[in-house]
Amino acid sequence: MKRNYLTVAFLVLVAIILLFPIYILFMTSFKSANELFTATLWPHFPTLDNIRAALSSKFLVSIRTSLVVSITVTVVAMLLHAMCGYALARFDFPFKDTLFRIIISTLLIPSMTILVPLFMIAKFLGITNSYAGLILPALFNAYGIFLFRQFYLGFPRELEEAAEVEGCSKARIFFTIALPLSKPIIIPLTIAFFLGNWNNYLWPLVVNKKESLYTVQVYLANMVSGYSTPWNKVIASSMLAAIPVFILFLIAQRYLQEGIKTTGFK
Amino acid sequence: MTTKSVRKLSRRKFIEALTAYCFIAPDFLGLLIFVIIPIIYAIIISFYHWDLISEKVFIGFGNYSRMFSDENWWNSLGRTLKLTIIYVPTLFCTSLFLAVLIDSVKSRLNSFIKTAILMPFAITSVIASTLWMFLYNEKRGFINAFLNLFGIPDQPFLGSQDQALFSIILVLLWINLGYNMLLFLSAIKEVPASYFEAAMIDGANRWQTFRYIMFPLIKPTSIFILITTTIASFQVMDLIMVMTKGGPFKATEVGVLYIFDKSFNLLDLGYGSTLSICLFVILFIFSFFQSKAVSEE
Amino acid sequence: MKKISILLIAITVLALLASCTSPAPTQPPAATPAPQSDATEAPATLPAAKEPVVLKFWDFHGGTEAQFLTDAVAQYNASHPDVRIELTNVNQSDYITTLIPTAYANGEAPDILFVEPSTFTKYAEKGMLADLTPYYTEELKADMQPSALDAATYQGKIYALPMEMETLGLFYNVDMLNAAGIQPPTTWDELSAAAKALTTNDVYGLVLPVEKGGYTLFNWWPFMWMSGADILSKDRSTCVINTPEMAQALDFWGSFFKDGYAPSSLQIGPWDIGNVGTGFAAMQVGGTYMINATETTYKDVNIGVVPLPAPADKKSITVAGGQKMAINSQSKNVDEAAAFIFWLFGDPKDNTMASKWATEAKFAYPARFSVIKTNSAIYDKGLRKAFTSFYDTAVPEPSYPAEITDLVNDMVQSVMFGGATGADAAAKAQAACEAVIKK
Structure with a gap:
């Protein structure tokens, strides 16, 4: 049973690492133009302008x-x-x-x-x-x-x-x-x-x-x-x-x- | 055996063959028109000098002899091989490992894990390249920001002779890991649970069950993954086109990129076709031995 | 069912064999009357209105430039009922790699297309472009910059209509230079020192193009010329690559990468002022085409321009490149196509459209003197003034055969990233060049 938990924990870690770039893609689409190229983990000034322009x-x-x-x-x-x-x-x-x-x-x-x-x-x-x-x-x-x-x-x-x-x-x-x-x-x-x-x-x-x-x-x-x-x-x-x-x-x-x-x- | 039953048998055989041809015909005809005839055409023009515009000029084996002395071609093929040798086993082992792990645990998180690992496969190589350039950037990329936390200085990744090819392989792994894991998982699920139970009763440990029960039973899938990823690794292009265009200084100029350059930038489609046929032959030999090796296991 | 499929295969094979000989690029003499009835058109018995001549036109521009061309085509179609121009927009890198060659091989190439120095000679020598010499009036030739006309000429015939002259300068972030107490560099030594001083953990000193290809060479030429080096002799009969001047220029160019003052991989293209605009770098070699973005997208960033720095004892030189319009030699309607492009950029009496292109749609130096004359006010506005001040130092971007371009690319790349010294790279390129010339 304990082994089961360890395995699940490991798999979740792998999943999170693999998801990270996708998170960046989503998060970056809400970044304002000034912030776009900085390595921040979430948009400080979130905006919907990008989505609106894209549609x-x-x-x-x-x-x-x-x-x-x-x-x-x-x-x-x-x-x-x-x-x-x-x-x-x-x-x-x-x-x-x-x-x-x-x-x-x-x-x-x-x-x-x-x-x-x-x-x-x-x-x-x-x-x-x-x-x-x-x-x-x-x-x-x-x-x-x-x-x-x-x-x-x-x-x-x-x-x-x-x-x-x-x-x-x-x-x-x-x-x-x-x-x-x-x-x-x-x-x-x-x-x-x-x-x-x-x-x-x-x-x-x-x-x-x-x-x-x-x-x-x-x-x-x-x-x-x-x-x-x-x-x-x-x-x-x-x-x-x-x-x-x-x-x-x-x-x-x-x-x-x-x-x-x-x-x-x- | 009476003559009647022989006739019946051969009649059955005949119907079976006929059914088979009917099943295969639509696909085969389509392949013939849209793939095989174009390949034959490519073989024909490999004996010509053709710049796509002027008349073709027949030059016999001219393109082939040029290929054998074309140092840049063999160097770029060497890079393809390097990519294949690193990428294919890594992808094969990690996706199989993950599939076995996922299959072995029972958890409500299972579906989340599977979907998460598969997600990157949804990203086109062109978008993936753009995205990873945000991650790989030397002074303001996420990966270097992370490495800096541990006191590791900024790495150039795509801008470095030594790291560029590995950086590209990593993106390839990221994209394709989940899908191949899924294929393995489907194959594993086809193995009847009773086989494992029997093995467990016989006192086999996890490794032994995997090695002697599961692995032989998923062999068709293994062959498939090995061959298709090898083929794919020979044909990686979009990713490299966007991220490095073969640079820095040819560090990522793999065979197909060289073919593309010769065919479309230097407008030498005859020579480009010759190189493609060389690639074809190499791949053919490669996949032949791969399926041989796995079958004899 | 089977019979039909066998027939289909047979037909396909036959068709392929038959199409092996691609249509020879013949063109009707310039005087042929216009009407052209396609074989596939409906029977001509109907006395209906004459079908307009359809001209395909492929464009790869974006933003205001694409808008200008869309509007111009609409205007032309409206005023010329006998002609219908079909404009298609595709992207630039595919335009010159896959799209144009594949289309030519199948006789499907557009009637009207763009060529640039990296493709001009390649296309002209293979007979892909229609001879436009008869359409040039003496008046237009007199209005054209001689160097622009030269760059559109191959073996004595004019194959393209130049529409712009884009030149290079050194863009820089004024605030960053001020903060570091650095004057905009004018010599190579000053450029090296400035790049070094401005490089920090977060910012690069200088952005130069990194990828193998036409754009990198466009940036490389002025540095090579300033050093006194060249690729071919004046008559193009011998290779003159292997000189100490070439080695010096290569070593200088490569030093920015070797020392880490210039990024070796670019997320934002080197043709995009975003590298300075987003604070990625303090300086960037760039062209007139970046000016619009400095006034719109990056209007909050304080950006300046100076001439390209030169070696201590030499004069600054810049390069002039840009797109030209050309007509497909396979086109059935060369006359109509020529009428359109000369209406657009080559009407000697009326330069409205040519002016609009070079001043509103984008900023570039026109290929025609009269455009500068009528728009002199605009050419002194903001950063344009700096470019205008060194405009006369521009040398047209050379157009070499594809093999020569390829080996020069390799030479530059090997110094930037292959660890080669300038002298070694030049010697190697010289040998390769001689092999090409001999052929």
């Missing part, structure tokens, strides 16, 4: 664009990758290993190397300056496939085998048994996909030149331009831009707790 209509539009892109990609990619990962983990078929190797190796090339050819393809498909251009190339990512495959490799076979004896088709087993039980992996992946797209910068910057479709990261980067960067506004906007992700974390957090309960049945 421009362009900023809100960029938040909306980012939400649309991130949510669409997360939902669609999750299903595609789960199917693909499951097939690679559980099905037996010719060229399985080759296909898997090809998929994995797409992770190994730095994204800027394919920037120019990818733009050519987007232009050819006529999807530049559109939601399709922001969303389609972001959907296909070997990371999710790989993670699902690894997850299903470690998934207990017993349940599926029972269903198979009863004559269920493989596809049905996936949709009725494997997928609903994939929550422990879907939660972290939701976080990763949503975040990856929320934070994506280089591709949205290059593929879209329409101001109404700027994502929030492109909007933020444009703020740091010019000879006199409004740092208090930048910090406040950065803080606000992180809030949707924090909310997602807090929601995901509740389901993580649930994950523990389902394990009890196995």
Whole structure:
């Protein structure tokens, strides 16, 4: 029991250290311009001016664009990758290993190397300056496939085998048994996909030149331009831009707790 | 076995393969169009001199022979390796350690701890860089203010040849620790509790349970984390771009930064592609041996 | 389903192969009549109003400068129904790195763009810019600073329209210098002594740019010239880097970092007077573009400007750089695009817009004599007066091929942070330079 308390105390300390920079981000967004660059732990003259300045209509539009892109990609990619990962983990078929190797190796090339050819393809498909251009190339990512495959490799076979004896088709087993039980992996992946797209910068910057479709990261980067960067506004906007992700974390957090309960049945 | 059952079996096999292809097709097609074809294109232009504007000029293996004698490239790759060798094991061990600790305690604070450790993952690398520059600043940064309390003089961190790369690794750890911990935690939760109970009854201590029960069972996740963080460590760019632009004097000029510089600043996309392919091959070998090593464990 | 996808792949592959040969940068002769019907437009049978020519224009400015350009485009569109200019604002570092090159490779580059000394030669030598020589009238050429015109010329042709001449000086916090009993430095020795005396536990003596790149070189050139050193000979045929003067300038520049009087990492960009404004440093090398911020954001801080300090026996020199407007050689509508930029900054009869840019949107020296003449009152206001007093010492920022720029960058960086002596760095850069020239 005593060991339990010590461990918890240690973990809380780690948590506080990791949270400190985020505290600085929040706190700095309430600092007045004069105080912005001093290492004080709380604002002596707290102000809402920074937040007010940050909440421009362009900023809100960029938040909306980012939400649309991130949510669409997360939902669609999750299903595609789960199917693909499951097939690679559980099905037996010719060229399985080759296909898997090809998929994995797409992770190994730095994204800027394919920037120019990818733009050519987007232009050819006529999807530049559109939601399709922001969303389609972001959907296909070997990371999710790989993670699902690894997850299903470690998934207990017993349940599926029972269903198979009863004559269920493989596809049905996936949709009725494997997928609903994939929550422990879907939660972290939701976080990763949503975040990856929320934070994506280089591709949205290059593929879209329409101001109404700027994502929030492109909007933020444009703020740091010019000879006199409004740092208090930048910090406040950065803080606000992180809030949707924090909310997602807090929601995901509740389901993580649930994950523990389902394990009890196995 | 009768011929009928053989036919039935092969029919089942056929349906299984067909289902598999249907499951894989959408993702694979997407990857083909948006990733694989661009990679093939990059391989093709690695045999050309191309400044993005003029006609491409075929130069055979010219870019490749240039690469082998390009001292700056190998030096920058060396920095990438240094970053990988420090960052990947540190991240792997700390996130696994934290996951095991969190899993082992029962406390109402558990969800707070998990969320808190995960929080930094929500911060974009561009914002994280801006934020950490507030922390790392030499004369008015928070970290130096803290160190001064213990009589330690101001450290230059990002402005120092010796400290810059470590300072960047620390930010990487800060961002990614929580997420990888979460992946480990999910994997640990998949291990049926009965396995541990059985081990405990057999008198195994905590280390033994971890080493012989848990670790082998979470192997797929371990392989995944090892490989993806290695890949990610080879491709760290945003953070360095904002914080140091590869400086001070190349101290943080890692491979991808050098590729970026060659491709877009010096407008030599053919050579940039050649270097990317070199990186690709190295990563391929790296991850091959990693998964080998973990599997044979 | 499958067939469609196979078809899609096949088409994509074919398209890629076909697009391997990027469109050659041909341009219609300057006299071609304007109307341009795009192949994708609706059938021309409808006798409706003629579609306006669309011109893409990418900008990276912020604040009042971006506002000026937005307003100017709106004004131009309103008064020219046959043309529609589409202005897009992006950020500066991506502008010159990823955005412009990627767009050019795909034939998607804007019709109108900005170039600066660090990109001008690179773009001009690769044929990315349209020849603007025919659009320059003799009257405009006569109104243009000869050095500005030189800086827009490549192999005898003019490829850009200069709009500003930004010069450098030494900004300082008047109160901090007074408190330390220090006069604003005029020589290198005085600058070193002042930086040393002003450096405390909380404040740096002097801010210089730290990162490898065009902005650091922009600041470095005047120091190099004051010492009497240079990169290439006058005819650009030989490298003249390895001289004692170069070593001296490098050692001087590097000493601020080695001695800890200048920060080796900057949170606020070196182009932002915030370094002095927020009390981070007592002195900062900076340019005319900082003046607006000293009068607005940092109006409560007492900031002064003096010419860049020079070696004891030499004269002070400053550098003049700045943006220029240019037109994409791939553009289908070079004439219309040229009409716009010359309306904006190159109308010999009317310099209203050029004046507005250099005096209201920002503060910079215009590239045209007439602008200074019509606005003489403004050029003597506040800190501008100091800049005006040493304006005639300005040398245009040189524009070298990318490989040369790269090796000069490495030379300066190696002295700042690599522990190299000026002499060693200069010798190494000389060797690298000779290898480039030979090619």
